[in-house]
Amino acid sequence: MDDGLNELFSALSDPTRRAILGRLAYGKATVAELAKPFKLSQPAISKHLKVLEEAGLIRSGREANSRPRELEPDAFKKISDWIADYRRFWDQNFDRLDDYLSTVQGNENDKSGD
Amino acid sequence: MDDGLNELFSALSDPTRRAILGRLAYGKATVAELAKPFKLSQPAISKHLKVLEEAGLIRSGREANSRPRELEPDAFKKISDWIADYRRFWDQNFDRLDDYLSTVQGNENDKSGD
DNA sequence: CGAGAATATAGCCATATAGGTATATAGCTA
DNA sequence: TAGCTATATACCTATATGGCTATATTCTCG
Structure with a gap:
């Protein structure tokens, strides 16, 4: 019933963690790279990363000596889905948007590129 | 720079508070009405409401004896805007969607209903 | 005005969280 | 294997948070 929303929102409530996500939007990064912009200790960053990972927002790899x-896109989608339930409150175009979404999803190969 | 995202996400990290928002999606409600579904004390609910209000997610009115x-739609929009920056990570249709949005916004009466 | 209803505030407790330093672990590389 | 690098874990401290009970505040109404 909850689908981890507690952990998701809680993880996002910290600015350091949101900044880390912002950095990761540009691509994979090591702990050291992620720690660089902050005045926090390395363990503090590791802790934040653990919170993010347990919330499902990121995942760890293994590359030689580093992790x-x-x-992790699914988590972002989960949040987006949650907020979408409130969309009609602020988005005047929401109804038509909804129509459009049904359309593209039911017509996947209509790739109007070029 | 922060725009209250800390408070917003933090407020949303509690299931009681999300449930309250869910109830309010159906319309205005008094504290007593909001408290009804929960086993929590009335002060506990009042505290949750205060958190929600300080985060900007709800607002209080005044009607006779009750509040x-x-x-408060803006707060939801703020979150939606934040998450939108990550949309390309999970939504394959995002680019086309983006196009569509520009279109409707620049062409309000183009109601392409079938 | 006085009583009662609706809600807020105060004060207390238990647990969670963020940060730090010290130390442990894992994988290269000489 | 020894030593170095990268990261994680343990443990401690301070503060924040959620819940409770008791009490205060604010209206409405007779």
């Missing part, structure tokens, strides 16, 4: 992190 | 709460 690079990258974003 | 009905209602949703």
Whole structure:
């Protein structure tokens, strides 16, 4: 019933963690790279990464000596889905948007590129 | 720089508070009405409401003896905007969607209903 | 005005969280 | 294997948070 929203929102409530996600939006990064912009200790960053990973927002890889992190899209989608339930409150175009989404999803190969 | 995202996400990290927002999506409600579904004490609910209000997710009105709460759409939009920056990570249709949005916004009366 | 209803505030407790330093672990590389 | 690098874990401290009970505040109404 909860789908981890507690952990998700809680993880996002910290600015350091959001900044880390912002950095990861540009691509995979090691702990050291992620720690660089902050005045925090390395263990503090590791702790934040653990919180993010347990919330499902990132995942760890293994590359030689390091454990690079990258974003885990599903978690973002989960949040987006939650917020979408409130969309009608602020988005005047929401109804038509909804129509459009049904359209593209039911017509996947209509790739109107070029 | 922060725009209250800390408080926003923090407020949303509690299931009681999310449930309250869910109830308010159906319309304005008094504290007593909001408290009804929970086993929590009335002060506990009042505290949750205070957190929600300070985060900007709801606002209080005044009606006779009661202080009905209602949703504050801007806060939801703020979150939606934040998450939108990550949309390309999970939404394959995002680019086309983006196109569509520019289109409707620049062409309000183009109602392409079938 | 006085009583009662609706809600807020105060004060207390238990647990969670963020940060730090010290130390442990894992994988290269000489 | 020894030593170096990268990262994680343990443990401690301070503060924040959620819940409770008791009490205060604010209206409405007779």
